[in-house]
Amino acid sequence: LGICYAVAAIKKWARILSIFFNIGTAGLYIIYGIGYYGSRQIPMALLSGLIVILFSGSTYFLLIKKTSAFFNERNQIQEEPHAPQS
Secondary structure: OHHHHHHHOOOHHHHHHHHHHHHHHHHHHHHHHHHHHHOOOHHHHHHHHHHHHHHHHHHHHHHOHHHHHHHHHHHHHHHOOOOOOO
């Protein structure tokens, strides 16, 4: 839940951390799907496949250049010191 907030708050480090977690989660569900398929639990294997597709899609959108540029731009705006007002 905390990582979701950090990504929504446009934190560059959260985007990178989310990419790693998405890859790990997709990898685990690939293994689960293979196990379910091997034990003939087809509905669970299909559900695992759907989860892999959703996490892979999320990872794709976090990896594209447009998203990276957006996060970089937003972080630069947040880090700039504000000029004193008189």
